[in-house]
Amino acid sequence: MGEERSTVTIYVMGKAYEVPASLTIMKAMEYIGYRFVRGAGCRAGFCGACATLYRKKGSYKLEAALACQKVVEDGMYIATIPFAPAEKRTYDINKLRPTPNVLLEYYPEIARCLSCNTCTKACPQDLQVMDYVQAAIRGDIEEVARLSFDCLSCGLCAMRCPAEIVPYNVAQLARRLYAKYLAKTSEHLMRRLKEIEEGKFDEELKRLKGLSREELKELYDKREIRV
């Protein structure tokens, strides 16, 4: 086994820094001395605030990642995107209908899609972004909602799209339409809500509130577990 380097060289704003090889881009930048006042959120790959572009020395490829998830690599040139300038249309979801052309109406630029797939390559969530943009063009709201479900709205697809589409805002409209008009309502949930409203559980809750810590503990230990 060859000797592994414990540090790598990364470039932030073009300036070289030696940083520990095990750090994420975000932690490496903090190690250097940067303090994030924007472009950092959950630090767990869920919020999409830390969109980042980088290019490795000697490579023609511009790559995209979340700074809190991507571990630094030697020769990375890094540019964080703390804010994605992206057009977001205004609408009242209660007044829209899930018609085949509603997505095109609010985001007509989706028709400019060339099927180049650059959005998909940029997506840190590995979503099939191009496929959902294409589904949006043909008005398949359910498919857009399904394919875009794990979107974090980090903005990288929009920053890379040569047709200047903002895929994630289109997808958000589709998911809203899907949830409001197309998804089946959960009947058991509606039944349970009605039961709660009618006070079916009031007595039981009142009894529980009156129990001591020991009584509660005993009740918990003896609870019925159905598998």
Next chain:
Amino acid sequence: MRFAYYPGCTLKTTARNYEDSALASARALGMELLELPRWNCCGTVHALAKDDVMHYLAPIRVLVRVEDMNREGILEGNYRLVTLCAMCYNTLKRANGVVKEDPDRMRKLHDIMEREQPYEGKVEVLHLLELLREMGFEKVAERVERPLTGLRVAPYYGCLLLRPRGFGIDNPDSPRVMEDLIRALGGEVVEFPYRARCCGSYHTVERKDIVAEAAYKILSQAREMGAEIVALACPLCSFNLSERQDEVEREFPGFRKIPVVYFTQLMALAFGLGEDVCGLDQNHVDPRPLLRSKSLI
């Protein structure tokens, strides 16, 4: 017989009656049209510029999906791709022809597509009308339950099914595939000289007047030759010759509206597949009064 089938965006939105009637008719003839599991817009318009690689991505990606279906075992050694929309047909077929002859362009496309399987050039792009002709119109006639007796139909081709030469489905000067089909369905064919004239295409967005004039010429000539209904195979032609009749009526006094339907709607009707599958309520100029007067519905 199973075939890969490419619907195109319009057939999923404003031309559902085209798709529904086509799929049902094909099934009635023993053809199963399997929609590509993944597909994108065909690219809409064929790119003529030599150096335009980007606009080939969409059509070539569609063709790769047909090869994918074979790789995944959905189809076995069947690389024929059936289309319905005349525009999709034209764009896919021409892009296919260009890249097969141009390895340099193909290489550039593969460089950009990278994550895809490379296109092996195995796909053959077809229009449903070609498949019907291949099957034989006598076979089609055998399936007819309710012949279109006494219905005078003018088949309209427009540009993209016939041109350019070498890519069209029939002789661009004297096409007959739709005529043969109408006859097989028991209808009366009305041939008219403007059947391959352009409908005005995308002028419909900015220059409605150009399209209204084209529609007026085409439709009033079909009427003069004795047609009661026009049959076609393209959603854009359909829009220009149907919806634009409102403008035609305003601009050209004396013009009488004429119903325009997809050839597949007539086919489904003649096969006795029921009015629902034909989607006649979605046609802008209602064909039902005419069809009712002929006791066809």
